[in-house]
Amino acid sequence: MARTRYLSHEVIREDRPDGSILLRSAHGLGPVASRTTDWLHDWAERTPDAVFLAERDGEGWRKVTYTEALTQVRAIAAGLLARGLGAETPILIISGNGVDHGLLTLAAQYVGVPTVPVAEQYALIPEANRQLEHVTRLTHPRMVYAVDGDRFGAALNLPWFDGLERVVSVNVPEGTTAFANLATVAGPDVDAANAMVGPDTLAKILMTSGSTSSPKGVLTTHRMMCTNQAQLAVCLPFLKRKPPRIVDWLPWNHVFGGSHNFNMMLANGGALYIDDGKPMPALIGRTIENQRLVTGTLAFNVPVGFAFLRDAMKQDADLRRSYFESLDLLFYAGASLPQDVWADLEAMAREVRGEVPLFTSSWGLTETAPACLIQHEPTNRSGVVGVPVPGVTIKLVPDEDMRCEVRVQGPTVTPGYFEDPAKTAKSFDAEGYFITGDAMKFLDPSDMNKGMVFDGRISEDFKLLTGTWVRAANLRLDVLAHLGGLAADVIVTGADRNEIGVFIIPTASLRAHPDASENEGALIVPSEAAEIARRLKARASEGSATRVTRALILSEPPSVSDGEITAKGNLNFRKLLTRRAQFLDRLYDDDDPAAILI
The missing domain is CATH 3.40.50.980 (Rossmann fold)
Known part of the structure; x- marks a missing residue:
């Protein structure tokens, strides 16, 4: 058990006659600030000389x-x-x-x-x-x-x-x-x-990523942000024991970096050192340099960011020691953390300090300020997003597979979208729950306190002509894992067709492969096509809902200007499939030389 005492999961469950399930935290919500700037006044009086914000300035920091x-x-x-x-x-x-x-x-x-x-x-x-x-x-x-x-x-x-x-x-x-x-x-x-x-004053208009349409303006009030920090303080009690410190790159135009992390420092008298690096090959060196100068008591990152840091710390004992010695929390978001990265970071933490900090994740949206579910007691596996935070009610609408559509009600939910009453109205059900479009499953259906696991976006699912449902989000992750370094990303296809296929976004090394040639927007790499087919065929799941029978490598990278990549750097699957509709016909043409048949 780590040195800090964690809050146990205690969930209240209500099963309703219509089959829906309501989940609430049994823990009470503590005091909630009226506005974000009350925190600034509070800490300016209590710790006037403590660092709040810092950014790189030459060899040091502007504080x-x-x-x-x-x-x-x-x-x-x-x-x-x-x-x-x-x-x-x-x-x-x-x-x-x-x-x-x-x-x-x-x-x-x-x-x-x-x-x-x-x-x-x-x-x-x-x-x-x-x-x-x-x-x-x-x-x-x-x-x-x-x-x-x-x-x-x-x-x-x-x-x-x-x-x-x-x-x-x-x-x-x-x-x-x-x-x-x-x-x-x-x-x-x-x-x-x-x-x-006051609490209902509009603080920010945060733009959604535009993954399915043009970006929408999410109304974000002081109440939403202040309540979310009060919820997190209950779930993560170590935040109140000592002022936290982070070295963080997560962008402030996004709710994770700009509301969750920024306000967590402000609400708890913490210090936010702005990391001007990023988890990509050209900029990860700057992140590592910043981590050498200052290390955090909390670490927030996306999975690829933790993978880069893991690789660097494997080669550098001093970086490994400084990174873990004061760490209370490792927090990943954006996608499930690969279990090998999880295991390596756990091993490093034990080597440095004899124990593992709280290694966790949570779930929420721009529209929920963001955290709605959080894993606030230790777990030994990736992918668990936990239980409701105090003060919100989660409504689960199960299907026949015990997969649940998630809806949310509470003081952290947005009042709506800026100048879009029609979209606002469509986003809430008859009881006033925000319809998230995400799906969850219980980690252990017999024990709701074990928490929930994210199970994809409802809107990404589709049916084959056979009537079989395909869970595209989960299938995409599985295919990516099997393709390893052969794919930067994949897009799952097959709606209203007989078979599942994938578009492959190639890695830079695959594009530069000496055997590669372009065929009207598709990439042909004969020596690697056989390996792609072998890996996809070797996947353990062979049911019609998960069996991939064909693939096509796209030679043109996703376009930011055409909306194929969102502001968060994610693929806009709907936009990409619409813009490249002609490639769907090619993917399902057995005579096309670029099609890889499995």
Whole structure:
């Protein structure tokens, strides 16, 4: 057992006459802040000199303490009020994580001005600018912020920003406002505006990833974010025992990085060191460098990020020791962590400290602020997302396979989508539960306290012409595991057809293979096609719902500009299949030379 005492799972279950199941936590919810900036006042008084935000500056860090943050937030807030900004005039933020980004966000929340943070690739990739235009025309911002006038200069001059005040931190172009000049003297008007901010005040409009349509604006209130932190504090009691610290890259335009992690530090007097690296080959070196300079008491990452760190720590005992010695939590999200990565990290933790920190995950959506389920007691396997957090009710609607559609009700659920009443209405059932579209199964149907396992998206499932249901999300993960280094990703096909097929997104090494040749958008690699067929044929599951009979390697990578990749970097399966509809016919043509028949 690890050094910290964990909260046990205690779930209340209600079985209803209509077959649905309600789950609630038996644990009570503690005090809930009225607004996010109450935390800033609290910690500026209690630990004024403690670091709140930090970012790389040369060989070291630019650090902002809690008292410095409060002073700057109030001064920036005064500048926003002087410009006439309010609840109807959002601020669009088009660059990634940074100290100034964080201060501007809190200043806006201090006086009731919503912010709209978006993925920076919308601004930096010209082909993706159409997404930026969509967000701008939807949310009607009054101001747009970017950290660097050189890097974001082209985006700042896009025509749909005409008439907006452009604010830039460094390399400030002519005609734009320097971020340092936003601040002014904070007076009674700032106090009065802050007093008007309450639990139902709109804090942020977070854009969904656009995995099935254009990005939607999720209304995110102070109540949602403040309640979620109170829930997490109950489930993770070590957060209150000592101020946490993270070295974190997760983007603030996404709910995981920008609401869950950012607010966890703010609510608990913690320190957020902004990692300017990322879990990709070109940038993971920067992450490792940052981890050498500062290590966290909590570690949040996606599975591929933990895999990169695992590989680095295998070769570096000093990094391994510093990473684990003060760690209370290893938290993965975005997908299930491969069990070999889990096992290696557990072994390293035991080597360094003789025990394993809480190794866990949770489940939630942008629309739920985010955490609804969390595994808050130790487990020995990946993929478990746990039990309800206090204060929310989970409604499960089972099917014949004991797979349950998940719906959520509680104070962390969004009131709806920005300027989209029709979509809002469709997103709630007759009882007011938010319809998530996700599916779950009980880890142990005889013991609900063991928690739940994510079981895919309902919308990704389809039927073969035989009437057989295909659970596409789970099948995709299984196929990826069997293909190993031969596929960067796969798209499962077969809706209204007789057989299951897959489109293969090849790895860079497969594209560069000496035997590779292109055939009208498909890649032919004879020496590897046989290996792909062998691996798919060797899969243990041979039922019609899981048997893959054909594959096609796509030579053209997924396109950001055409919406085939979402802001979170995930594949937009529906968009990709629609845009490449002609390849479906080729995939199911036994005479096509690019088709791999299994």
